Amino acid sequence: MTDVLPIRSGDDVVRVRQMVRARAVEAGLSLVEQTKIVTAASELARNTLDHGGGGTATIEALTPPPRRGVRITFEDQGRGIPDIDAALTDGFTTGTGLGLGLGGAKRLANDFSIASKPGEGTRIVIARWK
8 A cells, every 4th residue: 555645744744654653553563663664754754844845755565475564755856965975974964953864764764765966856765674
C-alpha cells in the first residue's frame, strides 16, 4: 500500500508520523524499529516543511517476501542543499537547530539516499527493514 501525503503545515508533519507508524506496524517492524523510522520520518518531514517550503511524503509498506519494511520518499521544490556532505555532518545547520537532523535520520534508517540541486529541490528516500 502506498500513501502520498502533502506536507504544508505542522499538522501535516504529525499526519506523516502517524501514517509511518501505521505502515511500520503493518510491515511487522518491532517497537524499536518503528520508533527509529518514525523519528527519522518526523525530522525529514519537518525539514521538508521548514527548508523546502513544503512538499510530499510517499509512504510505502513493503510486505511481500523476502523483505518487509517501510520506505518513505520526501520531495520538495525548495531551495535545495548546496553541499550535501556538509549537511550530513553533525553540527552543521542553516537554521536554529542543533544540526543533527539529516545525519541522525540517516543513522536511524537502514537505507538512505539524497539528491538535491540548489534552486530545484530535494528528494530523500529512507527505508527501515524488519
